Amino acid sequence: MKIRLHAYLPTLLGVGLAVAAGSASGKSLTVASTDPARNAAALDDQRDLKTKYRRAPLRTAAPSAAHVELGRTLFFDPRLSRASCMSCATCHNPGFSWGDGLPRAVGHGMKTLGRRTPTVLNIGWAEAFFWDGRAETLEQQALGPIAAAGEMNLPHGEMIKRLENIAGYKPLFSAAFGDTNVTKEKVAIAIADFERTIVSTDAPFDRWLAGEKAAIPTSAKRGFALFNGKADCAKCHAGWRFTDDSFHDIGALGDDVGRATLLPGLESMDHAFKTPTLRDVALRAPYMHDGSEGTLEQVIELYDKGGRVRRPGLATEVHPLQLTAQDKRDLVDFMLTLSSPPKSVAVPSLPR
Amino acid sequence: MSLRILSKLALPVLPVLIVTGLLLSRVSAGEKHVVSQKGKSFSITELKVKVGDTVEFKNDDDVSHNVFSVSKSQPFNTKMQTPGADTAVTFTTEGTVEVRCAIHPGMKLTVQVGK
Numbered sequence: 454m455k456i457r458l459h460a461y462l463p464t465l466l467g468v469g470l471a472v473a474a475g476s477a478s479g480k481s482l483t484v485a486s487t488d489p490a491r492n493a494a495a496l497d498d499q500r501d502l503k504t505k506y507r508r509a510p511l512r513t514a515a516p517s518a519a520h521v522e523l524g525r526t527l528f529f530d531p532r533l534s535r536a537s538c539m540s541c542a543t544c545h546n547p548g549f550s551w552g553d554g555l556p557r558a559v560g561h562g563m564k565t566l567g568r569r570t571p572t573v574l575n576i577g578w579a580e581a582f583f584w585d586g587r588a589e590t591l592e593q594q595a596l597g598p599i600a601a602a603g604e605m606n607l608p609h610g611e612m613i614k615r616l617e618n619i620a621g622y623k624p625l626f627s628a629a630f631g632d633t634n635v636t637k638e639k640v641a642i643a644i645a646d647f648e649r650t651i652v653s654t655d656a657p658f659d660r661w662l663a664g665e666k667a668a669i670p671t672s673a674k675r676g677f678a679l680f681n682g683k684a685d686c687a688k689c690h691a692g693w694r695f696t697d698d699s700f701h702d703i704g705a706l707g708d709d710v711g712r713a714t715l716l717p718g719l720e721s722m723d724h725a726f727k728t729p730t731l732r733d734v735a736l737r738a739p740y741m742h743d744g745s746e747g748t749l750e751q752v753i754e755l756y757d758k759g760g761r762v763r764r765p766g767l768a769t770e771v772h773p774l775q776l777t778a779q780d781k782r783d784l785v786d787f788m789l790t791l792s793s794p795p796k797s798v799a800v801p802s803l804p805r
Numbered sequence: 806m807s808l809r810i811l812s813k814l815a816l817p818v819l820p821v822l823i824v825t826g827l828l829l830s831r832v833s834a835g836e837k838h839v840v841s842q843k844g845k846s847f848s849i850t851e852l853k854v855k856v857g858d859t860v861e862f863k864n865d866d867d868v869s870h871n872v873f874s875v876s877k878s879q880p881f882n883t884k885m886q887t888p889g890a891d892t893a894v895t896f897t898t899e900g901t902v903e904v905r906c907a908i909h910p911g912m913k914l915t916v917q918v919g920k
Contacts (some may be wrong), residue, residue: 581910589910688868697845699868699909712907719907721871721885769869769887 496674497666502681506662508693511577516646519629524647526625526801527640532615534605535561541598541644544570547798550736551651556744561606567709569744572737575730577649580698584726584742585712591648592641609637616640621804653732658790669790676787679780684756686784688770695731695791701768704760706745723766735792749788753781835895840914841865842872842886842906847914854896854918863891871907878902879918 516524527533531540539561544553551572553559558570568584576582582594598604599612607615616622616635623633630639658677660668681687691697700712702724712722726742740746746755755761759773776784835857841848843865854860862872864886872892873882878900883892896902896918906912 586910697909698911699845701908716873716907719871719873719882719884721869722907725908766885769885 493666493671496671496678497661499674499678499681502677503662505687505691506658506693508659509578511649513577513649516649517629519625520643520646521650522801523622523625523629524643524645525799526622526803527644528647529801530803532619532803533599533607533612535607535611539605541595544598545573547651550574550733552737554737556739558604560604561602564603566603568742569739571727571729572733573648573651574653575694575732576651577645578694579696581700581727585715586698586700586727587715591645592638595641595644595648596637612640613637619804625804654793654796656732656791656793658787661790670786672783672786673790674787676783676785679776679784680787683780684774684776684784685770685772686756689728689768690731695734696728699728700725701728701770702760702764702766703771704755704758704762704764704767705741705743706761707743709743711742720766721768724764725766725768731788731791733792735789749785750781753784757781835859837861837893839863842870842912845906845909845912847904847906847912850914852914852916854916856897856899856918856920857895858918859893859895860916861891861893862886864888868908870909870912872904872912873907874902874904876900876902879916 528541528545531538531543533540534543544558545551546553551574553570556569558566558568560566571584576591579591582588582591583597588594588597596609600606600608613635622635626635626639627633629643657668658673661674679686680690689697689699689701700722702711702721703726705724705726707724710724712725712727713719716722734740735749738748740749740752746752753776756771757774757776760767760771835855836859838852838854838858838860840852840860841863845866845868852860862883864870865888867888869888870886871882871884872886874880878898879896879902881894883894886892896916899918899920902916902918904914904916
């Protein structure tokens with residue numbers, strides 16, 4: 454009997470390892486052992502999943518320093534708004550993780566707009582822009598809010614005239630583009646290139662990916678397994694930015710039809726909005742396209758119910774999850790590990 | 806008697822039946838192409854087909870897709886395709902058709918429809 458057990462031991466070990474590997478790469482991670490050390494090892498492994506979250510390189514060329522410097526100056530300059538009191542940074546405030554901390558943005562004339570300010574953090578990697586994806590490039594996006602009547606309300610022609618009359622901009626345009634001519638295309642390129650430098654720094658989650666086991670708590674490791682398994686979050690909050698830029702009706706409250714305005718007739722786009730990044734997400738409450746969910750706990754409740762509203766175009770990935778109270782806490786604990794350490798941001802002196 | 810009635814009824818619609826039959830045979834005679842959707846990508850980014858060819862859009866992914874045309878010359882919409890679903894689209898007009906997934910903006914396919 455003893456001999457037989459020895460003979461089967463390698464096979465049994467092999468099966469055990471295969472089951473562990475399968476659970477890490479599949480729908481959910483099951484930690485059935487009563488041995489805490491073994492459970493901890495399984496939670497720290499999850500190697501197949503971890504490879505999906507490694508930082509990707511920019512798809513565009515690295516922005517030039519001169520473009521970035523001009524773009525930074527324009528981004529913080531309130532003269533890009535009709536009332537000269539609102540810059541890009543007014544809503545995309547670095548102190549609020551490049552958002553504004555409000556449920557819905559406030560635009561020209563202090564009027565509240567329909568949607569929440571999306572962060573520009575890691576926006577250089579995005580494949581579509583605005584909540585409804587109406588811009589296909591970062592350059593298109595950068596020009597939009599400047600001229601939008603409800604936002605900065607400065608038509609591009611007037612923007613060019615204003616910038617031409619500010620002598621201090623001439624050397625910045627010259628350094629960036631070789632001449633002092635101001636065009637809206639140059640403004641767009643410079644702002645977009647500055648935005649490409651707005652990148653989250655390493656969070657505890659990244660240190661854990663790199664092998665530092667104590668970088669995140671055990672509850673967050675369980676949360677990571679749930680995020681990729683039972684809770685189905687990673688179907689859309691995929692990759693190192695924790696978004697695939699996809700558009701879905703997730704059953705959030707509100708009358709805003711989202712991307713359906715752009716793509717009428719497609720039921721799946723009715724009430725569909727872009728999947729936001731979860732990098733630094735704990736710093737950006739309230740949530741959703743209109744701030745209708747105040748906390749991360751409330752967001753988890755929405756998904757656990759399979760949406761607060763069930764419309765015909767509801768995403769098939771949104772369905773009741775039957776999460777336990779512990780599951781919900783673990784998911785929140787995981788999302789907290791995506792917060793980068795505070796980073797100081799250089800605010801430029803504005804040219805006169 | 807019943808045969809005579811049938812022939813009387815059938816005679817006026819005979820040309821319509823023949824034309825429909827010809828059209829159907831033309832469509833069914835077209836080549837079939839398969840475009841897979843996997844990893845939130847189309848299996849190819851450019852496809853050349855002929856008028857009358859059919860393209861089967863197959864969802865081999867673990868998420869839903871919604872393939873549609875942004876070109877007015879050949880509008881179509883597969884609607885939401887859950888994993889495993891496939892939808893056949895016959896290309897009837899010569900020209901360039903830009904195909905997208907409404908859900909995943911990185912999924913882009915250009916179909917060149919020739920004679």
